[in-house]
Amino acid sequence: MGSLHSPGCSLQTQHRGPKFGYRGKVLLAFEENVSSKIGVRFDRQIPEGNDLGGLCEKDHGFFCAADLLRLDNSGVEDIEKLTLNELLEVVSEESKIGPLIIFIKDIEKSMAGSTDSYLALKGKLDFPAGVLVIGSHTQIDNQKEKSHPGGLLFTKLGSSQTALLDFAFPDTLGRLQERCKEVSKTMKQLTRLFPNKISIQLPQDEAQxxxxxxxxxxxxxxxxxxxxxxxxxxxxxxxxxxxxxxxxxxxxxxxxxxxxxxxxxxxxxxxxxxxxxxxxxxxxxxxxxxxxxxxxxxxxxxxxxxxxxxxKSLKDVVTENEFEKKLLQDVIPPSDIGVTFDDIGALENVKDTLKELVMLPLQRPELFCKGQLTKPCKGILLFGPPGTGKTMLAKAVATEAGANFINISMSSITSKWFGEGEKYVKAVFSLASKISPSVVFVDEVDSMLGRRENPGEHEAMRKMKNEFMVNWDGLRTKDKERVLVLAATNRPFDLDEAVIRRLPRRLMVNLPDASNREKILRVILAKEDVAPDVDLEAVANMTDGYSGSDLRNLCVTAAHRPIREILEKEKEERSLALAEGSPLPQLHGGEDVRALNMEDLKLAHEQVCASVSSESTNMSELLQWNDLYGEGGSRKKTALSYFM
Structure with a gap:
């Protein structure tokens, strides 16, 4: 039977029988199925082993279950012999019924220059009369042998008929020179096994x-x-x-x-x-x-x-340089973003403005081709306190408009080599033009396009900002390109004046009021199991100053309370079972978790507070900046003191 592995023959005790990985050889197979055990002689001593009735050394034998043994990987030759024996048995039985044809595909793979495989196959090809053995071989070099003229006559090797079909396909990759000797040896062996040869050449006529x-x-x-x-x-x-x-x-x-x-x-x-x-x-x-x-x-x-x-639309984009090729890997198709306007509660005015400025020009460009004043907007700034949904709005815009989403960060456009940062910036806009409609999203834009008069700023950073603005709205920019730069920031007052000019529409995403907080809570809890006593209006009234992110954290904290109750209940049941000596109880499943109730939200409100203060200095600066530069603002107003 050959060498075998034992994955652990004895499962009843830990100290009896061979362990996993022990190698051995089958000596007693019990062909009449008298027992389900097989006698194996192992290479090492076995705990409580035997000598298999004198067939092996003392303590090296053991009776193992057949289904717990597997063939050793080192016994490939034995597997080939078993396969050939099985083939011979099948052919012998089938040939009694009638003539039989055996086709061996890619016969050279079974040989591979191995003398043992050749001898084993040669010894087994002596099939009974009425059996035809055909082997196929694909020629891998460029030398085409001429096919034999006339018909094909089968001669006998022993009592069997053999033939070799030689498919002479030219190798477009060149010759495998390092395998020439092995191929030559294999061909000699194949010629001895299959003296009759048919070469199938490619047709010489182009039409054929x-x-x-x-x-x-x-x-x-x-x-x-x-x-x-x-x-x-x-x-x-x-x-x-x-x-x-x-x-x-x-x-x-x-x-x-x-x-x-x-x-x-x-x-x-x-x-x-x-x-x-x-x-x-x-x-x-x-x-x-x-x-x-x-x-x-x-x-x-x-x-x-x-x-x-x-x-295909992204895969077939022809990139001009390595910079575009690297950025193309980070482009997100609209179907992979997965955020829509329905996932964002409140902010109705902002969503309506974005639909008019972004989605409509991208989806209906024919409406904006007349005249010069209806050209699509090139830049939109979303600013406001943290956690109010600026990034989610950008994702929803790309999804709803069906535009490719390019998320730009400092890590994607900076390089340790001087001058490569400008090339990455140029590649951003050239790639966005090729895969248009596209949205170039710059989150935390103040860190990338801040004021250039900062004395501690490096020269390379200033050059990269200049390159960004030149490609954004410069001489090389085409008016018909459906490319939108969408920026988001918590500190708009740190932006450079030239950047503000290139963002003509500036929308403030402010903290939600009570009615909008209720809408946000409904969106967050839409897919949750909520008890009838939950009053979202009351929750919205007691969460004054909370942002959308804070409301989500509040709901997450409340949702963990029923789970903690389940864990405490399991702990008590386990302690009681151990004290009484009874079997341990089963763990509870997800169906045992109760619905979220009003008490959970009230307790969560005591733990989660607002992350932004409406009376903070940053909040007052945002409101003043909105009055000066935001929607409805006027540059005729007095400049703010922190801009001096």
């Missing part, structure tokens, strides 16, 4: 070559279609479903995975239950028709086409 390749493609499609149909039928049978008229189903453009087959059957079952008033069945099993399966296939193909188009 094209037809020949088309035929190969059709054969591949036929094989894929048959394999896909078999996969669908197998899945239906395994799921307890019947089918009818599936012979016309043909999916030849791809090889379906198990996941894809699952989706097809799921769509087909949904279509069948929705459109079939009378459920057809056979032997108490639901019958899916050809129409239902075709609908499932069409749904899968539509999903795949949408995904492929999205990936």
């Amino acid at each position: 070559l094209v037809e020949w390749k088309q035929q190969l493609d059709r054969d591949v499609e036929t094989l894929k279609a048959n394999a896909n149909l078999l996969s669908i039928c197998t899945f239906l049978a395994r799921s307890g479903l019947e089918y009818s008229d599936l012979d016309t189903i043909c999916i030849k453009d791809q090889a379906l995975t198990n996941e894809n087959v699952d989706k097809i059957v799921g769509f087909a079952l949904s279509y069948h239950l929705k459109h079939k008033s009378e459920a057809s069945s056979r032997n108490a099993k639901l019958i899916l028709s050809h129409e239902s399966i075709s609908y499932g296939i069409s749904m899968l193909q539509s999903i795949q086409s949408d995904t492929n188009m999205l990936k």
Whole structure:
């Protein structure tokens, strides 16, 4: 039987029998299945081992269960011998019924220059009369051998007939020079095993070559279609479903995975239950028709086409340099963002303004092509205290508008090499133009595009800011490009004046009032299990000064209270069981967690406070800056003292 591994033959005690990894050899196999145990002689001594009735050394033998043994990886030769023996037995039985053809694909892979494999195969090819053995070999070098003229005559090797089909495909990658000796040795062995040889060359005529390749493609499609149909039928049978008229189903453009087959059957079952008033069945099993399966296939193909188009649009972008190529890897398609305006509570005025300024020009560019004053806005600034939803608004804009999202940070455009920062900045806008419509989002823009008169600022940083503004709104900027720069900051008063000029629409995202806090709470708790006694209006009134982020933290803290109660209850039950000596109780599941009630929110309000004070200096500066530069502000007002 060869060398074997034992993954632990004795599972009853820890001190009896071999441990995992012990190697041995089967000496007693009990062919008549008298016992489920197998006698194995191990290389090392076994605790409480025996000598297998004198067949091995003392304490080296042990009777192991057959299902706990596995073949050792070092016994590849034994596996090949077992395979050849099994093949010989099958051929001997089948040849009694009638003539038999054995096809061995890529016979050279079984040889690989190994003398042992050659001798083993040569000894087993002596099949009975009426058996034809055909092996295929793909030629890998550029030397094309001429095919033999005339017909093919099969001669006998022993009592069997053998032939070799040599597929002479030219190697487009060049010769494998380091394997020349091994290939030559293998070919000599193949010639001895298969004296009859047929060389199949590529057609020399161009028209025949094209037809020949088309035929190969059709054969591949036929094989894929048959394999896909078999996969669908197998899945239906395994799921307890019947089918009818599936012979016309043909999916030849791809090889379906198990996941894809699952989706097809799921769509087909949904279509069948929705459109079939009378459920057809056979032997108490639901019958899916050809129409239902075709609908499932069409749904899968539509999903795949949408995904492929999205990936192809970014994958096929031709990058001019390494900087664009690096930035392209960080581009986020709109479907991967996953944030919509419905996920943001309140801020109705800001959302309406963004829809008018951003989404409408991106979705309906034909409305903004007349005249010069209706050109799409090039820059929008969202400013306000922390946690009010500025970043979420930017994500929702990219999702709703169907634009590619480029998130710019200092780490993505800076480099240790002098001058590369400007090249990265230029690549941002050139790439955004290629994948337009696109949104270039700069979070915490004050850290990147702050005032240039700062005496401690490095020269490279100042040059990078200049390059950013030149590409943003300079001589090389095209008016028709659907590229929007969306910036967000908590400190707009630190921005450079030139940056403020390039952000013509500046929207303040302020702390929500009571009515907006109630809307935010409804969005946060929309998918939660909430008790009837929860009064969101009361919660909104007692959370004055809370931002949207603070309200979320409040709800998270409240949601942990029912879980803590479950854990405390499990701890008490466990202590009681240990004291009484009874079995330990089972752990509670998610269905045992109670709904969120008003008491949880009140206790959470005592723990979570507002992160922003409405009377802080930063908040007053934001309000003053909004009066000066924000929507409705005027530059005619007196400049603020901190700008002096």
